[in-house]
Amino acid sequence: MTPTGTARALVLRQARRLEATTFELPSIGDDDGILRIEACGLCGTDHEQWSGHISAAYPYIPGHEIVGIIEAVGTTAAARWGVTVGDRVAVEVFMSCRICEACLAGQYRRCVRHGVRHFYGFISSEEAPHLWGGYATHLYLHPDALVLPVPAGLDPAVATAFNPLGAGIRWGVTVPDLQPGEVVAVLGPGIRGLSVAAAAKDAGASFVLMTGLGPRDLPRLDQAKAFGVDLAVDVSTTDPVRALRQAGLRGADVVVDVTAKAPAAFAQAVKLATTGGRVVLAGTRGAGAQTPGFDPDHIVYKELTVLGTLGVDFPAYQQALRLLESRRFPFEQLPRETVDLDGAEELIARLAGEAEGAVPVHGVVLPNG
Template sequence: MLPKTTLAMVQTGPRRLEARELPMPAIDDDSAILRVEACGICGSDYEQFEGVLRVPTPVVPGHEPLGVIAAIGDRAARRWGVDVGDRVAVETMLACHCCDTCLGGRYHLCSHRQIYSYIPLSSEPGLWGAYAQYMWLAPNAILHRMDPALPPELAVMFNPLGAGFRWAVEVPQTQVGDTVLILGPGQRGLASVVAARHAGAGKIIVTGRSADARKLEIARRLGADHTIDVDNEPALERIKSYTGGRGADVVVEVTSYATEPVRDALGYVRPGGTIVLAGVKGFKPVDDFVSDLIVLNEITIRGVIGVTSSGYRKAIDLIHARTTPLEIMHTHDFPLEQAERAIRTLARQVEGEESIHSCLIPPV
């Protein structure tokens, strides 16, 4: 039997999180309740916490939920193919699945879309985020079964790994033998290394700052052929050397806020190559961006937001296979009540701590 209330961390404004007991929602035939086992922490959690994303408050954050079905309606059970006790990964996006955009296969861009963790408490039933012991699963949610034997901190990597597969493989149509350059060694940069290696990339290069020495070492352990410390090495010269002067077939830009890598990517990619932009810059303009280079070299530039089902499925298959040492990416488990510390650790605001992949673990 479900409890009448659930502990949740509620954001009440910029840089303000507080623990609250919230009422347990009722379900109907088309919805469900998830008992959250783990919620991954990503860079956008920090942006939400800081108020950069201007999400309405109060709100329960958390859009990377892994958990077990605690209660479910009959139609929902048939539609999702799951029942009470099954472990599932929950997709971030909630779309209408009826409009032209959704029916065209781009449901993550639905004009009616909602995103778990950005829907306020005032929108019934309120539990729209995974910084909680339990959360509500809407009828239009997309679920994926996951092996219950996996440690939760490993299973919850489905989201960043899904981004790696979509951003570094699916969108740029990475082919076997391609050279893939990844700008930024954070969790999604590392996930892109894993995905590109799994897809058969011929050569993988990762750039980072001096402060990223540990992450660059992990990139090599995950399959990167070369890493470049851009603070102390001439990045363009190294990239040209590693690619025989040709440049990379695919460049994946996943840095946060820095705009220089967007400009520099034009010099890193080969003629006819593809640049994928995934790092959010806070709407800052890119200085010295020479668009003629795009024209003269027929460069393709693609923006990406979020993950779609095919990326999630590839990520889950990889996690289930247990052939990649994904655990070396995971650095921290935090109790739910320490959500603010988890966010600040990811943002390098906790002295002596560096987070790559981390998650919140709610009390049972």
């Protein structure tokens, strides 16, 4: 049942150096499998890995928003995952041993065997069987991998949005316990921000404000309405707190900050929150980041709750795939650029702001062309 042949992959040898490398396809047993990767979505993490802002043990194959077709699977694994050869699945970033205390409690992001160090898109390509990332024609499905069926009819490049949309659901709805009728502010208009907006609207938010910063964000803010945003604000020209007041609202019940490289955003998030509001921090800012303009007294006077979130979990991913399937929001029409493995590095450099050219809202690598 094990396919023979080779896989082609891009290995990150050091910052800014992706190198095409060939690996033998691994032989599999009863409890693992091989995925033929159709699409791997790119997010902020990808260009931060490429530029070296996020460290992992070189060399490794990046890519963690993976959709593909089961090419080979052992009988035990097939029964556990509920899949057969030829099925299209999305692969979760994190793995779960299913027996440690954290896994049994459903907190598999803290699995003692894998945890927040050993997951897809981050594992050394020196560790056999090497195929641990999405920038490759094939992925090794470890016995502890978690896969979700992709609804029929969903294009694989669009389906990679299961990852940002899953994040949007967890960060915008689950973690802050969003209630119908509440007002939500989303800081950052990238695919994650749009996903938070869509998730919030889907969960019954009465009003969604979205902020962006400067000309680069304008096309993103323009299309935000289709993703549930009622008011889109460029903070380089407009004060979002005033804009919210002019819309007749005192503040946001839930503020979700998904910005990257925007140190002032946290101060803005705290200002936007209404009394008793919840502020969710999702994007990381890098060690030692400052928060200009942040006044801690606001947290006290307004009795705010500040929540940190890391990653996504199974229920959110499942719901994301259902929401994509429903086509309530136009994820298919998102400005999207797809590249093959040979075009990946140039696109990632552009996403990192280190190469000339337009930046798509959604970048996707199609490793098999």
